[in-house]
Structures are given as C-alpha cells and as structure tokens.
C-alpha cells in the first residue's frame with residue numbers, strides 16, 4: 521500500500537484519539553476555538569502536555585517541531601526562561617489587583633517606544649477585544665458608523681467585524697450589523713478610493729491587516745499600503761492597522777515600521793504577551809483621550825492589564841529588543857524557504873511559498889495569492905493530505921490551508937533542516 525492510500529493519521533496517537541472523543545462530550549467539537557479543530561484536515565486533534573523551545577509533545581509521546589507557534593504568540597519559542605521567570609515572580613506577588621500597577625506603565629512605555637505611531641495604549645485581553653475597542657473608538661471619535669474592511673481579512677470574532685460577506689459563517693449576528701460594514705478587495709487601492717468617494721462623509725475608519733494572515737499570508741503589493749494611507753487621509757477617514765498577528769512579529773515596530781506607514785490606531789495581541797492572554801490598542805493622545813474616564817467612549821475589563829499578562833509582555837518586549845533575534849528569525853525562515861523552494865522546483869509542484877519575516881504559509885495554488893478571490897482557489901484537499909504526512913514526520917503546522925504559520929527564535933538550523941527533509945519526503949506523495 522502506498523502512503524497516498526493510507527489516508528489520515530496513520531501514526532500512533534491513541535491517547536489523543538481517546539481524549540478527542542471524550543472532550544467532544546463536554547466541549548463543543550472538543551475545542552474552545554474552532555480554529556483548533558481538525559475539521560479542515562480530517563482526523564482527530566492531537567492533545568499536547570508540554571511545549572518547550574521549538575517543540576510540542578503530545579500525550580502519546582510524539583514530538584513535533586512546532587510551526588503553529590500557538591497561532592502567533594510563541595515568537596520566542598515555548599517556555600522562554602525570561603518569560604517563565606517574570607511570570608512566576610509576578611504570580612508570587614499576586615496575579616491580579618484590579619487597580620493600576622507598575623508593570624502596566626512599563627509595558628506601555630516599551631510598546632510606545634517600539635511603535636512610533638503610538639502615544640498612548642490601552643491593554644485588553646485578546647486581539648478580538650483590541651479590534652472591537654478600536655472600532656468603537658473610531659466610531660465615537662468621528663461620529664460616523666461605517667467601517668470599511670478588506671475581503672478575507674480576519675479581525676477576531678466580535679459582531680461588528682465578523683458581519684462581513686467573507687466571514688459571515690456565523691448565525692446569531694443581526695443582519696443590520698453588517699449594514700455598517702463595507703467590504704472592498706485587498707490589494708486594490710482603486711476600489712478603496714471609489715468606495716470612500718461613494719460613502720463620502722459616512723465612513724469612520726478603514727480596518728486592515730497590513731499583511732493578510734488568514735488567506736495564505738498575502739504581503740501588500742508594493743505601494744499598496746502607502747496608497748491606502750493616503751486615500752484615508754484625503755477622505756478624512758481613520759486608518760486602523762490590525763497588527764494582532766504582525767505586531768512584533770514581522771519587525772519590532774510591526775508591519776507599520778516595515779512599510780513606513782503611520783496608522784491612526786493600531787491593534788495588538790498574540791506575540792505581545794509572549795503566551796499570556798493579551799490585546800492592546802493605541803494611537804495619538806488626542807484620539808486615545810476620547811476613552812473613558814477621560815472621554816465619552818466606553819471600554820473596560822476585569823482582567824485588562826493584569827500583572828501576570830503585563831509581566832509576560834515586558835519580558836517578551838525586553839527580550840525582543842535584541843536585534844539578533846529578528847536576524848535569527850529572518851535567517852531561519854529564509855533557510856526554510858530556500859530548502860523548500862529547491863524541493864518544489866525539483867518536483868514542479870503547484871505550491872507557493874509566501875512570507876513576511878517569520879510569518880509564512882505553504883500555499884497550495886498554481887499562482888501567488890493576492891486577494892480573497894485567489895485564496896478561494898487554494899487546494900485544501902491536497903493540503904490536508906500533506907498535513908498528515910507532516911504530522912507523521914513530526915512537524916506541526918496550523919491545521920488550515922490558509923492560516924499563517926510561524927517560526928520562533930527557538931528554532932535551530934537543525935530543526936529547519938529536518939523540516940525541509942520531512943517536507944521533501946511528503947512532497948513525493950502529494
């Protein structure tokens with residue numbers, strides 16, 4: 521029998537299979553976030569009981585080189601000593617006060633230093649909260665309701681941003697909610713210009729992922745983000761960068777530093793906490809002063825800015841102040857891509873490699889993906905087959921043909937070599 525005939529998950533993962541069945545009785549679909557399910561790739565989810573450096577360890581004793589990176593946060597790798605030390609110490613002094621503390625000041629100062637468009641920030645608990653709050657602030661500050669978003673971009677699961685044509689796969693959101701959002705294609709400045717002309721004086725903000733991370737990793741075309749920024753300015757529309765995925769990841773200053781843009785508001789999450797549950801949004805003092813208790817826009821949170829999370833953020837940002845980490849991330853991702861590209865060329869596979877810094881995707885399509893329509897052509901069946909061939913070889917990717925994978929500072933040259941070898945083997949069967 522060939523590997524192609526064997527199908528999904530032929531390797532030994534009996535305990536994970538058993539836990540998958542049991543958890544599905546008490547947690548819907550066995551997951552607390554649908555991204556984590558194996559619906560798209562088939563087979564049962566794996567259960568992990570340890571994550572260290574670049575590796576994940578499952579219940580059956582299998583070890584994987586991890587390219588999920590917990591969907592973004594694990595930029596330093598798992599259990600980085602600086603993060604573990606800072607969080608353990610903080611835990612001993614009390615994980616929550618419900619009142620201001622020094623670590624909030626420290627993290628806010630570090631983040632503002634790292635990202636030039638920020639003068640003030642607010643900490644929340646997730647990327648979803650950051651985007652939800654930034655959109656409310658933009659609406660409150662402009663006294664307008666409409667928000668322009670870009671097809672295929674993901675901004676979390678709040679009603680306002682989920683209510684779009686491309687992410688309309690949720691019932692429970694009143695139809696009227698989507699009356700306040702308008703979608704335009706990504707990487708198409710003319711459509712944005714036409715849209716803002718059509719809705720002149722009604723649009724509060726444009727909300728964009730500067731690098732799209734949920735349709736196969738799409739870098740902005742050269743000149744696209746400067747054009748978006750200029751069009752927004754000309755039309756008196758606030759520009760919100762959703763850097764939940766790209767913040768600290770593609771550069772210390774995020775995608776805005778990489779592409780030289782100054783958005784009005786920026787959202788963060790994921791890598792900022794290094795593994796602690798975090799979100800943040802920020803912008804000019806003038807805009808941020810519209811938030812209560814200074815201004816009239818409400819946003820709150822029992823756990824927002826809690827010491828444990830702030831300690832994780834401070835440790836992460838301080839560690840990332842060493843430029844050599846970004847050099848390492850760049851070199852290892854370049855090593856991975858050079859190795860993979862050589863194998864792809866040998867076999868002439870319809871597979872595109874896309875990346876910005878250490879955020880990357882192996883995209884099963886004939887041509888590079890530039891927008892949502894292109895991303896619809898990604899061959900998810902072929903990806904699913906490839907996915908399981910990689911699992912069997914000890915490589916863990918996001919279980920999705922379109923979501924961004926991530927490399928961490930803990931990945932070694934040997935890890936990358938092993939990954940290329942595993943992919944080359946898998947390529948023979950797809």
Ligand SMILES: Cc1ncc(COP(=O)(O)O)c(C=O)c1O
Nearest residue numbers: 646647648674675676764765789
């Ligand atoms: C660009 C972007 N924005 C927002 C979010 C939502 O963040 P969270 O899952 O922390 O709520 C995500 C999560 O994947 C994201 O990738």
